[in-house]
Amino acid sequence: MSPAMSGQLEKIRGLKYIGVVELASQAARILAEIGTTQDRGTVSEMPDERTLRYYLAEGLLSPATEKQGTASVFGYLHLLQLLVVKKLQSEHLPIRKIKELVDGRTERELERLLGLDAKAGAKNEALSYLEKLLTSPSAPSPRSQLLNNPAGDMARPAPLASAARQSAPQQQGQATWARVEIEPGLELHVRGDYAPPTETKGVRRLTRLLLNALEGYRGNMRK
Amino acid sequence: MGHQLPQIELLTPRAKLAAGREQTLDVLIRVTPPEPQAVDAARRRPALNLSLVLDRSGSMGGAKIQHAREAARYCIDQLLPTDRLSVVIFDEAIEVLIPSQPAANKAALKESLAHIHARGSTALHEAWVRGGIQVSEHLSDAGINRVLLITDGQANVGLTNTDEIVTQSLNLHRRGVSTSTIGIGTDFNEDLLLPMAEAGGGNAWHVETADDMGRIFSVELEGLIAQVGHTVTLSLVPADGARIVDLLNDFELNETGRYKLPNLQAGQTLEVVAQVRVPAREAGVRLRLLDLKLGYTPQEAKSAEVVRQYLEVEFAPEEETEALPLNNAVVKAVQMLMNARARREAIAYMDAGDYDSYREVVSASIASSRFAFAPMQADADVLAELSSLEALSDTADDRHQDQLNRKRLSYRSHDLSRSKR
Numbered sequence: 001m002s003p004a005m006s007g008q009l010e011k012i013r014g015l016k017y018i019g020v021v022e023l024a025s026q027a028a029r030i031l032a033e034i035g036t037t038q039d040r041g042t043v044s045e046m047p048d049e050r051t052l053r054y055y056l057a058e059g060l061l062s063p064a065t066e067k068q069g070t071a072s073v074f075g076y077l078h079l080l081q082l083l084v085v086k087k088l089q090s091e092h093l094p095i096r097k098i099k100e101l102v103d104g105r106t107e108r109e110l111e112r113l114l115g116l117d118a119k120a121g122a123k124n125e126a127l128s129y130l131e132k133l134l135t136s137p138s139a140p141s142p143r144s145q146l147l148n149n150p151a152g153d154m155a156r157p158a159p160l161a162s163a164a165r166q167s168a169p170q171q172q173g174q175a176t177w178a179r180v181e182i183e184p185g186l187e188l189h190v191r192g193d194y195a196p197p198t199e200t201k202g203v204r205r206l207t208r209l210l211l212n213a214l215e216g217y218r219g220n221m222r223k
Numbered sequence: 224m225g226h227q228l229p230q231i232e233l234l235t236p237r238a239k240l241a242a243g244r245e246q247t248l249d250v251l252i253r254v255t256p257p258e259p260q261a262v263d264a265a266r267r268r269p270a271l272n273l274s275l276v277l278d279r280s281g282s283m284g285g286a287k288i289q290h291a292r293e294a295a296r297y298c299i300d301q302l303l304p305t306d307r308l309s310v311v312i313f314d315e316a317i318e319v320l321i322p323s324q325p326a327a328n329k330a331a332l333k334e335s336l337a338h339i340h341a342r343g344s345t346a347l348h349e350a351w352v353r354g355g356i357q358v359s360e361h362l363s364d365a366g367i368n369r370v371l372l373i374t375d376g377q378a379n380v381g382l383t384n385t386d387e388i389v390t391q392s393l394n395l396h397r398r399g400v401s402t403s404t405i406g407i408g409t410d411f412n413e414d415l416l417l418p419m420a421e422a423g424g425g426n427a428w429h430v431e432t433a434d435d436m437g438r439i440f441s442v443e444l445e446g447l448i449a450q451v452g453h454t455v456t457l458s459l460v461p462a463d464g465a466r467i468v469d470l471l472n473d474f475e476l477n478e479t480g481r482y483k484l485p486n487l488q489a490g491q492t493l494e495v496v497a498q499v500r501v502p503a504r505e506a507g508v509r510l511r512l513l514d515l516k517l518g519y520t521p522q523e524a525k526s527a528e529v530v531r532q533y534l535e536v537e538f539a540p541e542e543e544t545e546a547l548p549l550n551n552a553v554v555k556a557v558q559m560l561m562n563a564r565a566r567r568e569a570i571a572y573m574d575a576g577d578y579d580s581y582r583e584v585v586s587a588s589i590a591s592s593r594f595a596f597a598p599m600q601a602d603a604d605v606l607a608e609l610s611s612l613e614a615l616s617d618t619a620d621d622r623h624q625d626q627l628n629r630k631r632l633s634y635r636s637h638d639l640s641r642s643k644r
Contacts, residue, residue, distance in 0.1 A: 106322075126368075126398035127359035133352050133391060177379040179281070179344045187281060189377065189410075216623020217409070 009111070012076070019071040020052040027082045047082060060085050060099055080110035087114060088135075101135065227257035229452070229487060231517060233534040236554065237547040242506035242538040247468060250513060250534060251553045252495040256451045256487040268448045269522050270366030271306040273298070274323070274354035277339065278374035280314040284341035286434075287407055291373055294440040296333050301444050302326035309357035310336070313350030314343025315380045323357040347378035347415075348388050351402070358400050365523045367447050368400045369425060375407040378415065385415045392423035401425045401453075403443055407436070409626045413633045421637070424453065424486065429634040431627070452487035452519040454527065457495065460514040464502035471496040471560035472640045485641045487519055494556045494642045504538045512536045551599050558595040562588050562608060563639035566632040569615075573629060582619045588612055604644040611635060 009030075017023040028046040047055075055061040061081050064072030081102050088098045101113065112131065180188045197203050234251040275295055279288060295310065302308060309323035321335050354370040362368055382388060392402050402423030404416040407430045420427035426446060428439045457474075458481045459467055472495050474482040484493065497513075504510060513534040520527050565588040572581040589612045596605045615631070618624040638644070 104318075124359060124362045124399070126362055126395060126400045127356065129394060129398050130352050130355045130359055134349070134356075177377060177383065179379060181281075189379070212623070216621075 009080075012079070015076070016066075017074040017079070018068055020049050020056075020074070023074040023078055023082065024049055024052050027079060027086070030079075030083065031086055047086065052082070055082070055085060058095065058099065060095070060102055077107050077110070080107055080114065081105075084110050084113050228528070228530050229257060229517065229519070230255040231515065231530060231532040233513065233515070233532060234550055234553050235534075235536065236549055237544055238550075239537050239539040239544050239547060240501060240504075241541040241544045242508070243503055243541070245503045246501050248499050248501050248512075248536075249553060249557050250497045250499055251550075251556050252457070252497065252515065253552075254484075254487070254493040254495070254517060256489050256491065256493075258489050269450065270363050271302060271308075271447055272323075272358050272361055272363045272366050272368045273302075273307065273447075274309045274311060274357040274370045276311045276313065276350050276354035276370055276372045278314070278345060278347070278350075278376060279312045279339050279341050280343050280345045280374075280376050281341055282376055282410065283407075287375055288339060288341045290434060290436040291407075292336050292339055294373075294436045295336050297437055297440055298444060299326060299329050299332050299336075301441075302329075307358075307361050307363075308332065309354065311350055311354040311357065312339055313346050313353075315346050316343070317346055317350045317353050319353060319357065323361050344380050345374065345376040345378055346380040347372070347374055347376070348382040348391075349380075351388075351392075355395055355400055355402075359398075362399055364399075367450060367522075369447065370400060370402045370423075371405065371425075371443065372402060372416075372419075373405045373407070374416070375411055377410070377412045385412070385418070388415060389418045389422050392419045396422065396424040404428070405430055405436070405439060405443075406630070408432075409630065411630075413630050417633055417637055427634065427637060429630050431630075446488055446491075449489040449491070450486050450522055451489050452521050452528075455484040455487055455517070455519040456481040457484055458482070458516045458518075459497055460516075461499055462510055462512050465512055466500050467497055468500050469498040471498065471557065471564070473564070474640075481518065484517075492642060494559075496553075496556050496560050501536070506538055506540045508538045510536055510538070549598075554595055555599060555602070555605065558592055559604070559608065559639050559644065562592060562612070563636040566636035566639075570629060570632050570636075573625060573632075578619070582616075585612065585616050585619055589616060607644060608639075 012026070015026075017026055024047045028048075031046060052061065056063065061078055064074050064078070066073035066075075084102055084105075085098055088101060093101070102110070105113070113135070178190050178192070180190055182188055197206055230253075232251075232253040232255075234253065236249055240246065240248065275298065277291055277295065283291065299308065304325055304327040306326045307323050308321065308326045309319065310321040312318050312320050320338065321332060324332075326332065351370060351372050354372070358368045358370055377383075378388070395402065402420060403425030404420040404423075405428045406413060406416045413429070417427045426443060428443065430436050430439050456477060456479075461467055470482060472482075474484060474495075477483050482495075484495070487493070499513060501510075501512065511533055515532045515534070517530045517532075518527050519530075565584050569581050569584045572578070572584060589609070592609060592612060596602070596609065599605050611631070615628060618628060
């Protein structure tokens with residue numbers, strides 16, 4: 001993001017917006033200046049009142065914490081949330097993913113997502129690397145997905161000899177796992193492709209294995 | 224005045240080599256990092272920039288989460304106001320409980336830890352990334368920037384691919400932030416946590432019982448404080464006609480063909496064993512057999528330093544060399560590294576379900592260790608190693624013990640290769 005925008009935001013840090021209309025027009029002004037354009041028909045070019053109400057309902061925008069009469073009062077945090085949503089939409093991220101990225105972020109984190117840092121331009125490599133991991137379209141989306149989702153666009157050096165050596169025997173890294181609660185205090189860790197037995201013999205065998213494993217575990221704990 | 228250099232010693236099993244035949248020689252390379260000068264030690268330790276990334280998924284309930292909280296409190300107590308700390312807690316969701324800040328208001332920091340309770344599943348990868356961000360935002364050039372990941376579970380939410388996470392840990396380390404991992408109990412994935420710490424330039428710890436946590440934490444912190452150099456490499460150039468056949472530590476090679484060694488820590492001598500094929504020479508000949516270069520970056524400097532050393536050997540008639548005493552330090556180092564390898568072999572057999580071979584590897588290690596260690600029976604390292612092997616042998620037929628034994632094998636093997644006995 002341009003230094004021009006950084007200067008823009010610097011000036012409006014303390015401002016308040018009475019009602020969604022004011023917030024929308026402020027965001028529209030900033031977006032117009034920096035020229036973020038949406039090239040998909042489904043995404044509204046500039047945020048309007050209706051869009052903002054939708055964002056509020058979807059949790060992309062935090063609810064206002066202040067009221068003036070019946071109007072909600074929004075602040076810098078909300079403006080940043082809105083700008084980030086627009087920016088990420090222009091990068092073709094789905095709403096679900098955007099919500100995860102915006103949800104619970106502080107002003108500082110949102111500024112960073114916008115590419116504005118206190119030390120603009122002097123961002124260190126470690127930070128930009130990690131942020132890329134978070135915002136990459138194929139990055140993990142922990143709240144809604146249990147699927148294994150390798151970051152496909154990441155440059156991968158040759159596999160580490162030791163990692164390959166150590167993980168070769170057990171290919172568990174490749175699998176999809178889910179936890180299933182059996183009863184309070186007991187959870188099962190189940191691989192996506194696991195099919196439980198259906199016939200009596202198989203069920204009996206599984207029960208025995210399970211009880212043996214639990215007994216062994218309790219035995220270990222006592223040692 | 225500059226800093227002191229690491230000391231390098233080169234040792235062979237006997238003082239002279241048998242003349243008149245080709246042979247394979249074990250060369251022990253001992254790297255002893257400088258001790259910080261006593262007066263300066265407390266004041267001059269590198270600043271720490273830490274993020275504790277703590278699993279609070281359902282399985283961490285009870286004693287584990289309690290010990291983890293205590294360990295985090297302990298950590299806060301040890302920090303100086305010039306250090307930075309952040310705490311990230313995770314299950315399937317991630318929360319930056321304490322954003323990175325100077326460890327100044329210790330009471331308030333500790334108060335925040337009271338809110339950690341166990342619940343949910345394990346979004347290990349993203350939590351690690353968030354911890355990394357906390358550290359990276361305040362990256363310290365001369366200090367130590369580290370994420371300490373504490374978990375008892377397997378990554379099962381978000382990115383779970385082991386190789387991907389390990390690669391990312393390496394990439395982050397190259398950008399100045401290292402990662403240590405603490406695996407608790409028997410259910411975590413050592414094939415993720417061990418390589419993640421190794422690639423991440425940190426330490427890998429296995430805590431068998433929750434009450435061990437405090438001890439591990441203090442060792443990790445002391446290690447951080449004692450770190451005197453990082454990005455350590457070793458290059459070995461043999462004389463004409465000689466060649467390196469093996470490096471028993473199995474260190475990886477970097478892009479320029481140098482071995483990558485662990486970070487240098489004051490008080491922690493690193494022992495590396497190279498096997499060198501030596502050409503036949505006449506009795507009385509002296510040969511400059513091996514030239515060595517140790518490269519490293521001192522903690523408070525930005526540029527790398529190099530220390531050079533070489534090994535000269537003398538040849539004598541075999542009757543004479545046979546009568547020379549064996550250097551126990553060399554024998555011990557070789558045996559420890561062979562036992563590390565045997566453990567990796569045992570893991571492969573265990574994974575393949577070949578328990579006969581598994582038992583055989585363990586028994587063979589015990590037998591060769593008893594023989595090699597016979598002259599050093601009072602040595603504490605030797606006693607610990609023998610009892611570790613015997614414990615494996617005692618439980619080799621108990622399949623319920625496999626999960627725990629596999630972790631013991633992995634971590635012990637890793638530690639022995641790095642002279643952590």
